[in-house]
Amino acid sequence: MQVKTTILSLPTEEFVHPGTRSCTGCGLAIAYRVGLKALGKDTILVVPPSCLTVLQGLFPVASTKLPCLNVTFASTAAAATGILASLKTKGNDHTAVAAWAGDGGTGDIGLQALSGAAERGDNFIYFCYDNEGYMNTGAQRSGTTPIGAITANTPFKGKLQQKKDVPAIMAAHKLSYVAACSAAYPLDLYDKIRNCLHLPGTKYFHIHIPCPPGWGYDPRYGIKIGRLAVETGYYDLYEIVNGEFKLTAASEKLIEKRKLVPVHEYFRTQSRFRLLTDTQIAEIQRQIDEKWKGYYKQEE
């Protein structure tokens, strides 16, 4: 990564108005705000039904200052393709098209269209904001809900299945750029967007989004919790540029530190994980340690 933006060098222009309907302490609001700063004014957005639909405002008031097309749940990536095609016919190769969809709208119902667009090499940026559930409809489980999490429809047993690795699925499409980011590391997100805009084909971003009502924590701890997810090595910040994998920011620092915060520190911050047994946590810790052994080896 070339550029390293600081808080002071971050552009000050805002593309979102205050007073949205997002929840108090919404992690998406933080990531979205910085993401739009990186995309800039010359952008058209595509948004399926999701928390962002509501954050962006109900008719006739929009909170976002960029043009945006709301589309059906499964069609986000196809709509992005359509807008691009229209721009192309008018000779416009400068306006960016950016899709912002939730984890359900990306990895579950939206996966088919996204895969199609990626295979066609359609030149837009796709942001999956992963709050690990269908939060807009009341926190039901999605493919990216982590194992053990209590959700509205896994109320007494917690989710029984592993978190779906959507960035890996997208990486298998041999995209020019795949990134994993977090709302807790907005400058990392900003730089990754700026650095990939010139790359061809579909660019895929997966952003970890702490969600107070969905995850069960006091809103003030949102950033701390987002950081803990990374510092425990549970959720990693990385980019895959033309197939080459590289950890970034705080995850990259963990390679040097060789010390991960125990993952139970992350789980105990959120009431959705209260069903996890010591055995389950130990197993998750083991998986994390295995993963990081692999990372350490790659570095050598």
Add this chain to the structure above:
Amino acid sequence: MGTRNYRRKTSHSEHGPGDGGRTGSWRVERPVLDQSLCIPCKRNKEACFICWLFCPEIVISRTIPPRVDLEYCKGCGICAEECPTKAITMVDEAKFSEEDKE
């Protein structure tokens, strides 16, 4: 007086603040800044601004001192939690008089 002459016939929204109404009314506590602890205030130059960066509602201004727009601040407390010098504390709304709340 109906909407017959409205200029659009589709769901077409233009942008503006406060789609959620006066979201400041959601608050149960509000951020209060102690300028003597605030880094940009002490140095009297651009510095830190972590509160500005992390505010989900974009109601903290990137100024010296940072100012909170109480019309929309939802009182999430992220600014207080993230401030490196604990210059911001979250104070119960009830402590502020009726006039203050206007």
Add this chain to the structure above:
Amino acid sequence: MHIIENGNTAAALGVKLCRASVIAAYPITPQTPLTEKLSEYVERGDMKAEYIPVESEHSALAVCIAASSAGARVFTATSANGLLYMHEQVQWASGARLPIVMCVVNRAVGAPWNIWNDQQDSISQRDTGWIQIYCADHQQIIDAVIKAYWIAEKVSIPIMVCYDGYILSHTFMPFDLPDQKTVDAFLPPFKPDYALRPEEPANLNTVTLPDVRLDVRGELAHSYMEIRYLLQEELRTTLDVAADAEKRFAEIFGRQSDPFIESYRCDDADCVALGLGSLTYQLRVSVDALRKEGIKVGVMGLRFYRPFPDEAIAGALKGKKSVVVFEKAISYGYEGALTSDLKSALYEHLAGTGTLPSIQNFIAGIGGRDIRTEDLTQMFRTATQGRVSKEPLWIGLKL
């Protein structure tokens, strides 16, 4: 210039002449040759368009909706289950008031699988707020595509141009191919009221409340109910726009027809057959045969099914003794959809006047079951003698 080509090619030529600039294509029998022909035009450089080979029909219409919202003239085509798969988008396109033109090459719907012709696919979409045009021959196909773009862009409502799979799509007929200049004179470039762009940002089709609300300028904006009402209102005025389109088409192309009804030997007929699409031409053979027997019959093909031209059809059938409706689809649980709509129109306009014809509904050709002209003639003849059954009668059933 007169050429001999199949119905799918006629449609493709129409799309090319209309200068559609974004084409979404997903293959489904019997539509495939249409989209293949378009890919030939695009790859050879005969047509300047973005050709998007999408990964599903739902995405095909998604691409069209998005591209149209961004200001492009778009096209897609489908059949049967492809149309059903995009149903969510079909509803979306009309609610979004987008002038999309889509060819539906009529085919039976699953379950079970069947690739042959009937009209259940497009008939099942009649409530979606799209304009529906049915074609009986290849000239009508290419002309309908051209008129469709003009009408759609005038009223901002999407249009389905429907024609029978295999019977029209794959057969060859002579028809007049208009030249580009004439089509350009008829159809100006697409100029939408709004196209997504950063210079004039807007958030389109977000959550819309049940009740009206002030916008950012302090003006009272429509809400969902008003937006939907305006769609209905403008669909009804489309009947006038369709008549205008026909007049304009006649002036520029030199070919005129009635905008809604194609009549054959109906003026002095006691009993009139009614249908959609190519079946009405097959019925002309029955009409001629029965006329030879001295039975005064005629046949009408309905061109516009939605908006339903109730006044025109009631006016055309006023005073007739009976109407025999032949349909290739059925509204399951009741009767043929066209039959119900006809009864409604006749009741509305003729009840109490003493000129209400009796109505017989026949269902034919479901799943591509061969429709023998002898059977049509026989059922038609029987129906002229009196109503055959209250329930729709399925012709050619082998139970």
